[in-house]
Amino acid sequence: MRRSTDCPAVHLPPLQSGYQPLRWYTARRFETARVIEWTCCEHRSTFYELCAAGGLLFIRRYVNDHEITYSDAWSIREGRERWRELLSGGLR
Numbered sequence: 001m002r003r004s005t006d007c008p009a010v011h012l013p014p015l016q017s018g019y020q021p022l023r024w025y026t027a028r029r030f031e032t033a034r035v036i037e038w039t040c041c042e043h044r045s046t047f048y049e050l051c052a053a054g055g056l057l058f059i060r061r062y063v064n065d066h067e068i069t070y071s072d073a074w075s076i077r078e079g080r081e082r083w084r085e086l087l088s089g090g091l092r
Contacts, residue, residue: 009040012048013089020091022082024061024069030054037083041065050083052076059086 030053041047041062049060057079059071074082085091 007040007042009038009042010087011040011043012087015092016089019089020085022059022071022091024071026069028070029058029073033058033060035060039087048086050079052079057083059083 030051033051033053035049036052036057037050039047039049045065046061046063048062051058051060053073055076056073057076058073059079059082061069061071063069071082073079082091
C-alpha cells in the first residue's frame with residue numbers, strides 16, 4: 001500500500017505471486033452500506049471500498065466506473081484481515 005504525495009488515497013501494489021483470488025458477485029447482499037475505507041479511484045480503472053452493513057464487512061469493487069461487484073461478507077475481524085491482504089497485494 002502506498003500513498004502518493006499528489007493523491008491522498010491508497011494505491012494498491014502489484015499482486016504478489018501466489019495471491020488469493022476473491023469470488024466476486026454482481027448481486028447486492030445489503031440495500032445500504034457504509035464505506036469505511038477505499039482505494040484510489042482517480043488514477044486506477046479498478047478501485048475498492050471496504051463496506052460495513054448488518055454487523056459484517058465486505059469489499060465492493062468498481063471496474064471502469066460501471067461494473068460493480070461484491071465480495072462475500074465477513075465478521076469485522078475477518079473483513080479487516082481481508083482488507084489488509086488486499087492492500088498488501090496478497091488478495092484480489
